[in-house]
Amino acid sequence: MSKVKSTYALLNKAKPKASRYLLRDTLVPGLCCRIFPSGCKSFIVEYINECRQQKRLTIGKVGAIPLEEARAIAQEWLVQVSKGIDPLKVKEETRQRPTVAEFAERYLREHAEVKKKPRSIDSDRSNLRNHVIPNLGKIRLDLITRQDIQRLHSRMHKTPGAANHVLCLLSKMLNLAEKWGERPDNSNPCRHIEKYPGKVMERFLSHKEFAQLAKVLNEVEQKRLCHPNIINIIRLLIFTGCRVGEIIALTWSEVDMENSRLLLADSKTGRKTIHLSTAATDILALIERSETSPYVFPGRYGRGHMNRIGHQWLKLRKRAGLDDVRLHDLRHSFASIAVGQGTSLPIIGKLLGHSQPQTTARYAHLDASPVGEATNRISRYEPSFLASDARTGS
Numbered sequence: 001m002s003k004v005k006s007t008y009a010l011l012n013k014a015k016p017k018a019s020r021y022l023l024r025d026t027l028v029p030g031l032c033c034r035i036f037p038s039g040c041k042s043f044i045v046e047y048i049n050e051c052r053q054q055k056r057l058t059i060g061k062v063g064a065i066p067l068e069e070a071r072a073i074a075q076e077w078l079v080q081v082s083k084g085i086d087p088l089k090v091k092e093e094t095r096q097r098p099t100v101a102e103f104a105e106r107y108l109r110e111h112a113e114v115k116k117k118p119r120s121i122d123s124d125r126s127n128l129r130n131h132v133i134p135n136l137g138k139i140r141l142d143l144i145t146r147q148d149i150q151r152l153h154s155r156m157h158k159t160p161g162a163a164n165h166v167l168c169l170l171s172k173m174l175n176l177a178e179k180w181g182e183r184p185d186n187s188n189p190c191r192h193i194e195k196y197p198g199k200v201m202e203r204f205l206s207h208k209e210f211a212q213l214a215k216v217l218n219e220v221e222q223k224r225l226c227h228p229n230i231i232n233i234i235r236l237l238i239f240t241g242c243r244v245g246e247i248i249a250l251t252w253s254e255v256d257m258e259n260s261r262l263l264l265a266d267s268k269t270g271r272k273t274i275h276l277s278t279a280a281t282d283i284l285a286l287i288e289r290s291e292t293s294p295y296v297f298p299g300r301y302g303r304g305h306m307n308r309i310g311h312q313w314l315k316l317r318k319r320a321g322l323d324d325v326r327l328h329d330l331r332h333s334f335a336s337i338a339v340g341q342g343t344s345l346p347i348i349g350k351l352l353g354h355s356q357p358q359t360t361a362r363y364a365h366l367d368a369s370p371v372g373e374a375t376n377r378i379s380r381y382e383p384s385f386l387a388s389d390a391r392t393g394s
Contacts, residue, residue: 011041011062031074033062043070045077049086057088097182100144101137104128106180107173124169131156131166141182144174146189153193160196167195203329204336209322210238216320229297230312232283237327239280241334241352243267244327246274249305250296255284275351 014023016039025031030046041062049055057077059070077087098106108128112121135152136144149170156163171190177183205213217234220226236247246267254263260281262274276284290298295305310327317325331352338348 007067011067014041025071025074028071028074028078030078031071043074045074045087047078047081047087049081049089050084055086055088057091094142098141099137100139100141101133103141103173103177103182104133104137107176111172111176123165127162127166127169131162132170136170141177144189146191146193149189150193157196161199164195164198167193203325203332205322205325205329205333209320209325210333212320213238213316213322216316220316220319226312226316229287229306230309230316232287233297233306233309234313234316234327234330235283236280237330238334239277239283240274241331242274243331244309248297248307248309251294252289252296253294255296257281257284 011023011033014033014035016035016037018037020034020036022044023033023035025033032044032046033041034044035041043059043062043065045057045059047055047057059065059073065073080087080090108121108124112124116124131152135155136148139148149167153163153167156166167190171188174183174188174190178185178187213234217231221228221231233244233247236242237244240247240262242262246262246264250262250264254265256263260276260278262276264272264274284296287296290302292298292302293305297306299305299307313327317323335348335352338351339345343351
């Protein structure tokens, strides 16, 4: 092992021997040129770590890395050693850091499958499979940048809703990466990436439209053009403000007729209580119970519960002239009527089973028809109206 002032000329002249040997640099102690019998030459750094173990760490091949750059790298690593940091250990740990695709599996296994509902898990799997992994999967998790994520978000501009969902998913994953020690704290690259403006679905049925829908439900019921359970499901959606899945999967054990309430064991927001109106309890009272199924609306042949009533709803809404109304709009309308009658947002939140006040706030709207009717009534100014109706909010 000879010690010389390294120059490119000297390194190029160095001949291979029967076994590998080192040429040590005199300017940067610890920097060496390792020469193999094959003639391959590489820069390395020798140092003693905190455990008094001699370590060698490769910088790169001679020729691929300039000599001055090799000296600068060697000095940087030796400074780390003086601070008690082992560069080789750091390099090995870095190699073991997961890619985005590898971390996605951990995210699903340790977070999504433990804390999320099946439908949300399926959504995460779909977004990871179709968008995240094809575009970012091979990037090491700790090296992913804001530019990488912005590029993906921009690429999905034609489907802004999906793009925003993917951004939220990545943000959650990268927050967990910080929590689990895979990234430095406060390094989430999703910060400052703006979401696409959301399309607010503000569709509320007017009194006239409710009358049209009620008329159609009565007609198809009398003429037996639709399964009775479909009609009862829609009526319960109107009178309870429940989500479609909550009514379809309702079991008799969750129905408390004595206290006029539904005690849902599981919903989008977990366990919750839905208070029933007289109209809702009357509907439930007329439904015939199955002897073989625990569900209020059993599936075909008694297997599970009814599912996918959307196609039937499309026919019914067309018959009622409500082509733009979704089943979920019945929930919006339930809240809108409550607001129009002067019900406070906290009470509406309890009626809908919301766990967060801000969720209820989005329902604090009125359809154009009720607003217009109220404006006309006020503009005509009747003292009796201001004295009574205005106070009750009717």
